[in-house]
Amino acid sequence: xxxxxxxxxxxxxxxxxxxxxxxxxxxxxxxxxxxxxxxxxxxxxxxxxxxxxxxxxxxxxxxxxxxxxxxxxxxxxxxxxxxxxxxxxxxxxxxxxxxxxxxxxxxxxxxxxxxxxxxxxxxxxxxxxxxxxxxxxxxxxxxxxxxxxxxxxxxxxxxxxxxxxxxxxxxxxxxxxxxxxxxxxxxxxxxxxxxxxxxxxxxxxxxxxxxxxxxxxxxxxxxxxxxxxxxxxxxxxxxxxxxxxxxxxxxxxxxxxxxxxxxxxxxxxxxxxxxxxxxxxxxxxxxxxxxxxxxxxxxxxxxxxxxxxxxxxxxxxxxxxxx
Ligand SMILES: [Fe+2]
Ligand SMILES: [Fe+2]
Numbered sequence: 001x002x003x004x005x006x007x008x009x010x011x012x013x014x015x016x017x018x019x020x021x022x023x024x025x026x027x028x029x030x031x032x033x034x035x036x037x038x039x040x041x042x043x044x045x046x047x048x049x050x051x052x053x054x055x056x057x058x059x060x061x062x063x064x065x066x067x068x069x070x071x072x073x074x075x076x077x078x079x080x081x082x083x084x085x086x087x088x089x090x091x092x093x094x095x096x097x098x099x100x101x102x103x104x105x106x107x108x109x110x111x112x113x114x115x116x117x118x119x120x121x122x123x124x125x126x127x128x129x130x131x132x133x134x135x136x137x138x139x140x141x142x143x144x145x146x147x148x149x150x151x152x153x154x155x156x157x158x159x160x161x162x163x164x165x166x167x168x169x170x171x172x173x174x175x176x177x178x179x180x181x182x183x184x185x186x187x188x189x190x191x192x193x194x195x196x197x198x199x200x201x202x203x204x205x206x207x208x209x210x211x212x213x214x215x216x217x218x219x220x221x222x223x224x225x226x227x228x229x230x231x232x233x234x235x236x237x238x239x240x241x242x243x244x245x246x247x248x249x250x251x252x253x254x255x256x257x258x259x260x261x262x263x264x265x266x267x268x269x270x271x272x273x274x275x276x277x278x279x280x281x282x283x284x285x286x287x288x289x290x291x292x293x294x295x296x297x298x299x300x301x302x303x304x305x306x307x308x309x310x311x312x313x314x315x316x317x318x319x320x321x322x323x
Contacts, residue, residue: 046297047153047192047289048075051220052082052282053227054112056248056255057090059280061097063306064247065104067282070309072105075286078151080105081158083196083222084131085112086248090255090275092117095124098131108132108147110160112198112223113167115141134162134198136169136176145176146184153291154191156217157184161208163199163223173197173208181216191294192217194287199223202242209240218287218296220244225254227283231301239296245283250305252276281305 050071055064068080082101087093092114101109108130115133116122125131125143135145146159159180161173169176177195184190193216199205200223209219214236221228227245234240248255253262256273263271282304288297 045153045291047079047151047156047291048077049156049192049194049218049287049289050075050077050080050284051194051196051218051244051287052080052106052247052284053244054083054086054222054225054246054248054255055101056086056225056246056280057275059275059278060246060248060255060282061087061100063280063282063304064106065100066306066309067247067284067304068101068105069312070304071284071286077286078153079107079149079156081108081110081194081196082106082247083112083198083244084109085114085117085198085222086246086255088118090248090273092121093131094118094120095128098128102130107149108158110158110196110198110222112160112196113162132158132160132196134160134169135180136162136171136173138170145180148188148190154294155189156192156194157188157190159184159193159195161195161197161199163197163201163204165199165201165204167198167200173199173204174211177208177212181212185215192289193294195219197221202228205242206240209234209238213238213240214295217289217294218299220285227301227303229301231285231299233296233299237290237293237295239285239287239289239299241285241299241301244285244301245303247282247284248280249276249278250281251278279306 084093088097111133132147133143146157149156162169164172197205197208197219205221213234218239220241221243224243225246228242231241257276260271260274284302286300290297
């Protein structure tokens with residue numbers, strides 16, 4: 001167990017990130033099925049959270065920065081999170097790329113096994129209270145395993161855990177969660193907890209989701225870059241999806257150039273990973289959460305391509321033109 005992290009957690013407690021555009025009253029948004037009717041009957045106000053799968057490379061960043069303002073408006077998001085472990089050149093992330101994402105409306109960034117793909121992040125992550133690296137990483141790692149966001153309807157924690165199967169966490173994600181989640185819920189009084197479970201094995205992610213069903217808002221899988229068709233609310237109210245997918249080149253091998261990936265498979269030779277060229281695709285999931293219980297009422301996975309996002313209307317320009 002990574003005891004040092006507990007000290008770090010305490011140190012970030014008073015630091016709560018700002019969240020933009022909180023609307024207290026609004027119509028329930030459209031497009032969430034199949035539980036849409038039930039949602040409308042139960043509550044006129046939900047906490048709406050968007051989560052984007054692993055962002056891969058410049059085309060993934062570009063599509064994300066276009067998509068986030070659209071998603072925020074379309075789904076009346078209170079918060080938008082994204083996994084950014086492949087955002088800078090396909091491997092890791094740095095401060096400049098993170099700033100681009102934040103400026104577009106991403107509130108929090110989670111990472112994974114490629115957290116340190118860009119070494120310079122080691123020097124800047126400590127200052128970034130909106131970014132989370134795996135909580136079950138090594139005790140010497142800078143940064144933190146969770147981030148806290150304030151909304152009009154309560155505190156939200158974004159947690160990052162690294163799977164224990166085919167991965168190399170320092171501690172088991174299950175053991176880490178046993179300490180971290182009660183701490184967030186009971187000591188910090190956080191109502192909504194969104195876990196990015198960054199794992200290779202589908203079974204491990206499902207097992208984790210069921211183990212924490214009813215005690216966290218959502219368990220969302222990342223890392224494989226391929227969205228699974230199993231987004232659902234678990235029996236006790238935790239939103240779950242084995243893998244959200246990615247925002248990156250559509251016609252590559254999980255975002256990487258097919259030819260360089262093929263060399264590894266066909267010739268068993270090391271091959272420098274290169275980003276795939278061509279248009280990007282964005283996979284995300286929208287959570288609608290009960291403001292009374294902090295559980296998920298409904299969730300909707302979605303896929304966007306560039307052509308799905310309407311051009312942004314510049315209201316000031318329109319005003320000027322009409323004068
Ligand atoms: Fe990963
Ligand atoms: Fe990834």
